[in-house]
Amino acid sequence: MTIKAMRIYPLMVLAVLAMMMVLPAAANAEGQSMPPPQQYWPHKGFLGQYDKAALQRGFQVYREACASCHSLRLLSYRNLRELGFTEAQVKAVAGDYTVMDGPNDEGDMFERAAISSDRFVSPFANDEQARASNNGALPPDMSLLIKARHGGEDYIYAVLTGYGTAPEDVDVPDGMHWNTYFPGNQIAMPQPLSDGQVTYSNGRSASVETAARDVVQFLAWAAEPHMEYRKTIGLKVLFFMIFFAGFAYAAKRRIWADVH
Numbered sequence: 427m428t429i430k431a432m433r434i435y436p437l438m439v440l441a442v443l444a445m446m447m448v449l450p451a452a453a454n455a456e457g458q459s460m461p462p463p464q465q466y467w468p469h470k471g472f473l474g475q476y477d478k479a480a481l482q483r484g485f486q487v488y489r490e491a492c493a494s495c496h497s498l499r500l501l502s503y504r505n506l507r508e509l510g511f512t513e514a515q516v517k518a519v520a521g522d523y524t525v526m527d528g529p530n531d532e533g534d535m536f537e538r539a540a541i542s543s544d545r546f547v548s549p550f551a552n553d554e555q556a557r558a559s560n561n562g563a564l565p566p567d568m569s570l571l572i573k574a575r576h577g578g579e580d581y582i583y584a585v586l587t588g589y590g591t592a593p594e595d596v597d598v599p600d601g602m603h604w605n606t607y608f609p610g611n612q613i614a615m616p617q618p619l620s621d622g623q624v625t626y627s628n629g630r631s632a633s634v635e636t637a638a639r640d641v642v643q644f645l646a647w648a649a650e651p652h653m654e655y656r657k658t659i660g661l662k663v664l665f666f667m668i669f670f671a672g673f674a675y676a677a678k679r680r681i682w683a684d685v686h
């Protein structure tokens with residue numbers, strides 16, 4: 427490297443670093459929404475595992491507060507067994523919903539109660555109906571929502587807890603709601619959670635924050651039900667590689683021992 431190149435090189439690195447810091451801020455300024463604050467999630471990180479009790483509570487929140495608008499099409503009722511629900515509990519949940527089946531021997535479609543192997547029943551027959559019931563806005567399917575949004579868990583939690591009153595100089599049209607964290611700050615979803623709206627099976631009523639924390643964990647599980655398996659396999663592979671590296675090193679020393 428010439429002296430000149432050596433002088434320019436650190437400058438270039440600095441310029442790239444500066445751009446990396448400024449660009450995300452600029453992207454955010456466009457929507458004027460705040461970046462979501464970071465939260466602690468037990469399932470995140472290298473060894474993180476799902477908190478089954480939170481997932482069960484989160485499912486209850488989804489069912490009571492979100493399922494009337496948001497579908498969860500990729501899940502079947504029997505997947506709920508993985509949250510620790512018994513077979514009877516899963517059957518009871520499925521039995522509350524109706525699906526269209528058929529054709530029968532006469533060629534007619536018929537309705538029947540859902541069973542464990544059915545997919546979660548969607549609240550609307552199609553996207554058009556969903557929009558028509560929501561002022562033209564489409565409540566997104568939640569199966570992969572945590573993965574589809576930048577910020578994942580932190581972002582969804584922030585949206586659920588981020589409702590408030592708009593600053594005075596901002597006009598919020600009918601059917602829209604002010605949210606600190608939704609891009610552009612105006613969201614078509616009315617505030618979906620309120621304090622005390624959901625009462626857990628232990629008799630405690632959930633605050634907005636508790637319900638949001640639980641439903642976000644449930645949605646994280648829905649987006650990646652096999653995460654724990656993936657992490658366990660990863661750990662085993664890592665242990666094997668460490669062991670194997672030691673083994674290869676010992677073999678190498680032995681094989682080359684006589685070469686001087």
Ligand code: HEC
Binds near residue numbers: 560
């Ligand atoms: C009354 C219907 C309704 C209910 C109930 C409802 N939502 Fe929504 N939700 C919507 C609509 C409509 C949108 C689309 C909003 C938009 O695009 O402005 C939406 C959007 C969202 C988004 C997307 C934000 C984004 O970045 O696109 C999230 C996350 C969300 N809802 C979570 C929830 C959760 C969790 C619950 C239950 C606690 C819930 N919603 C209950 C109607 C609803």
